[in-house]
Amino acid sequence: MDLNIMSFENVTFTYMPEDETVRPAVEGLSFSIKQGEWIALVGHNGSGKSTIAKLMNGLLFPQSGTVTAMDQKMSEESLWKIRSQMGMVFQNPDNQFVGATVQDDVAFALENNGVPHAEMVQRVHESLRQVKMEEYLNHEPHHLSGGQKQRVAIAGALALRPRLLILDEATSMLDPQGRMEVIETIRELREATGLTVISITHDLEEAALADRILVMNAGHKQVEGTPEDVFFAGNKLTELGLDLPFAMRISKLLTEAGVQLSGEHMSEDRLVEDLWTFYSKK
Amino acid sequence: MDILLQEVGYSYAENTPFEKRALHHVNIHIPSGSYTAIIGHTGSGKSTVLQHLNALLKPTEGSVVIGDRKVEAGVKAKNLRDIRRQVGIVFQFPEQQLFEETVLKDIMFGPMNYGVPEEEAKRRAVELAAQLGLPPEALEKSPFDLSGGQMRRVAIAGVLAMEPEVLVLDEPTAGLDPKGRREIMDLFHQLHVQKGLTTVLVTHSMEDAARFADQIAIMHNGKCVVSGEPRDIFANEEQLMDYRLEPPRTVKLQRMLEAKLGIELDGISLTEEALAKNIALALAKGRETE
Numbered sequence: 047m048d049l050n051i052m053s054f055e056n057v058t059f060t061y062m063p064e065d066e067t068v069r070p071a072v073e074g075l076s077f078s079i080k081q082g083e084w085i086a087l088v089g090h091n092g093s094g095k096s097t098i099a100k101l102m103n104g105l106l107f108p109q110s111g112t113v114t115a116m117d118q119k120m121s122e123e124s125l126w127k128i129r130s131q132m133g134m135v136f137q138n139p140d141n142q143f144v145g146a147t148v149q150d151d152v153a154f155a156l157e158n159n160g161v162p163h164a165e166m167v168q169r170v171h172e173s174l175r176q177v178k179m180e181e182y183l184n185h186e187p188h189h190l191s192g193g194q195k196q197r198v199a200i201a202g203a204l205a206l207r208p209r210l211l212i213l214d215e216a217t218s219m220l221d222p223q224g225r226m227e228v229i230e231t232i233r234e235l236r237e238a239t240g241l242t243v244i245s246i247t248h249d250l251e252e253a254a255l256a257d258r259i260l261v262m263n264a265g266h267k268q269v270e271g272t273p274e275d276v277f278f279a280g281n282k283l284t285e286l287g288l289d290l291p292f293a294m295r296i297s298k299l300l301t302e303a304g305v306q307l308s309g310e311h312m313s314e315d316r317l318v319e320d321l322w323t324f325y326s327k328k
Numbered sequence: 329m330d331i332l333l334q335e336v337g338y339s340y341a342e343n344t345p346f347e348k349r350a351l352h353h354v355n356i357h358i359p360s361g362s363y364t365a366i367i368g369h370t371g372s373g374k375s376t377v378l379q380h381l382n383a384l385l386k387p388t389e390g391s392v393v394i395g396d397r398k399v400e401a402g403v404k405a406k407n408l409r410d411i412r413r414q415v416g417i418v419f420q421f422p423e424q425q426l427f428e429e430t431v432l433k434d435i436m437f438g439p440m441n442y443g444v445p446e447e448e449a450k451r452r453a454v455e456l457a458a459q460l461g462l463p464p465e466a467l468e469k470s471p472f473d474l475s476g477g478q479m480r481r482v483a484i485a486g487v488l489a490m491e492p493e494v495l496v497l498d499e500p501t502a503g504l505d506p507k508g509r510r511e512i513m514d515l516f517h518q519l520h521v522q523k524g525l526t527t528v529l530v531t532h533s534m535e536d537a538a539r540f541a542d543q544i545a546i547m548h549n550g551k552c553v554v555s556g557e558p559r560d561i562f563a564n565e566e567q568l569m570d571y572r573l574e575p576p577r578t579v580k581l582q583r584m585l586e587a588k589l590g591i592e593l594d595g596i597s598l599t600e601e602a603l604a605k606n607i608a609l610a611l612a613k614g615r616e617t618e
Contacts, residue, residue: 191370319588
C-alpha cells in the first residue's frame with residue numbers, strides 16, 4: 047500500500063480563536079498526498095497556503111481535525127521525528143544561509159543531527175551533485191545567483207534524506223532564469239529519486255508541472271485535480287485571484303479574435319502546433 | 329523631474345580592503361514624465377543604481393543630477409531631505425518597514441515627518457487606502473494583522489502619501505499573487521499617467537518592462553550597457569542573451585510561431601493583446617493570399 051506522506055482530515059485553524067468574527071485561516075480542510083507525488087498548492091494571498099505549510103511541519107496545531115505525516119499523527123511528541131523526514135525551502139534565498147561556504151551550509155543540519163564526519167562529507171557531495179552545484183563546494187553563498195542559492199538550499203534539505211520536500215514560494219523571488227533552474231532541478235530530482243514534493247506557489251507554469259493541484263480560496267479547498275482539470279475549469283481561477291498559464295491566456299485571446307483553435311492549450315508548443323495545423327489547412 | 333546619472337561609479341566600502349566596485353561609468357538619463365524600466369541579471373548593479381536616484385548612496389565617481397540638485401563625488405551633499413521627499417522609493421518587500429500601531433498612522437507617518445498638517449496627512453491616507461483597494465475598516469487595524477498582500481499596499485500607500493514627483497519601484501510585486509500583481513502594476517501605471525509622475529521600475533519581469541515602460545536601460549556587470557525603446561531592446565535577442573536576459577514571453581512565442589509557420593508577423597508583440605491581434609491578422613492575411 048502506498049504510504050500516506052501527508053494528510054489533513056477536516057482541519058480547522060484560526061489565529062484568533064477568541065474572536066468569532068474572524069474567519070479561520072484554514073477551515074474544514076481535507077486532502078492526502080501519496081508517496082512520490084508532486085503536489086502544487088496554489089491560492090491568492092491570504093488564502094491559507096502559508097498556514098497550511100506551518101500545520102504540515104508542526105509549527106502550528108489545528109484547533110480541530112487531524113494532521114498526519116509519514117503515517118504518524120502530528121503531535122508535540124511526534125513532531126521532531128516527522129520534521130526529520132521533511133525538508134523545507136523558503137522564499138527568500140538570502141535568508142536561509144548559515145554557513146560561510148556552500149559545503150558548510152549544506153552540512154549544517156547534518157552536524158546538528160550528529161551525522162558522523164565521513165558520512166557527512168559523502169552526503170554533502172551527493173546532495174550538491176543532485177542539484178548540480180558540486181563545483182561550488184567552497185564558494186561563499188552570498189556570491190551565488192538567486193537560482194544557485196535556492197539550489198543550495200534544496201541540497202541542504204536533501205542532505206537529510208527527507209521523504210518529503212516542501213517548497214514555500216521557493217521560486218517567487220528569482221529572476222526567470224533562476225526560476226527555470228530551480229524548476230528543472232525539482233523535475234530531475236523527482237525523476238531520479240521519486241521524492242514527494244509539495245510546492246506552494248503563485249506560478250501557474252510551475253503548478254502545471256505537478257501531478258495534482260490544490261487550489262485554496264479563503265481558507266477552503268476550492269478545486270483539486272490534475273493541471274488539465276484545474277485549468278480547464280477556466281474563469282474560476284481568475285476570480286480566485288489566480289491566473290491561467292500563458293499559453294492558455296493567449297489561446298483565449300486568439301479565440302476572441304476569431305482564430306479557430308482545436309482547444310485551449312496549456313503549453314506554447316501545443317498552441318504553435320495547433321496554429322500551424324490551422325494555417326496549413328487552408 | 330529629470331534625473332541624470334553622469335559617469336557614475338560606486339564602490340562599496342571604499343578605501344578598505346573590502347572595497348567592492350559595484351558601478352562603472354554609468355550614464356542614464358531619466359526624462360521627466362518617462363516610465364523607465366531598469367533590467368539586468370541578479371548582481372548587475374540595478375539596486376545600486378536605484379539607491380543613487382534619491383541620494384541614499386552618493387557616487388564615488390561622477391555625479392547624479394536630480395531635478396535642480398546635483399550630487400557629486402567628493403563634494404559634501406547638504407540637505408538631502410527635499411530630494412528624499414520628491415523621489416519616493418518603494419523597496420523590495422516594503423511591508424517589512426511597517427511599524428506603526430495602525431494602518432492609518434503608518435501611512436500618515438511620512439508626510440507628517442515632513443511637516444504636513446495632521447488633517448491633510450489623514451486625508452491623503454484615507455484616499456490612498458481606498459485607491460489601493462484596502463477596506464475602510466483596515467485603517468484602524470494594526471498593519472501586522474493584515475495579509476501579506478494588504479501589508480504591501482499599506483507600505484506603498486505610505487510612499488505615495490509623500491506625493492513624490494518621481495516614483496522608484498524595486499520589484500514592487502514580488503511574492504504577490506497574479507491578481508494582486510496586475511492590480512498594483514495597473515495602479516502604478518494609472519498614477520503615472522494621472523499625476524504625470526516620472527516612474528522608474530527595477531524588475532526581473534520582461535513582460536512588465538515591455539508592457540509599461542517607454543524606455544529601458546540594461547545593467548550588466550555594473551555598467552549601463554544599452555538603453556532604448558522596448559521594441560528595439562526586445563527585438564535584439566542576441567544582445568539580450570549576451571546580458572543573460574530573455575525577451576518577454578510574447579516575443580518568444582512570436583518567434584516560435586514565425587519559425588514554424590515560415591511567416592513574419594508585423595513588428596514585435598510587447599503585450600499579450602498585441603500578440604493575439606498580430607497572429608489573428610497574419611492568419612487572416614494568409615487566407616486572402618491563397
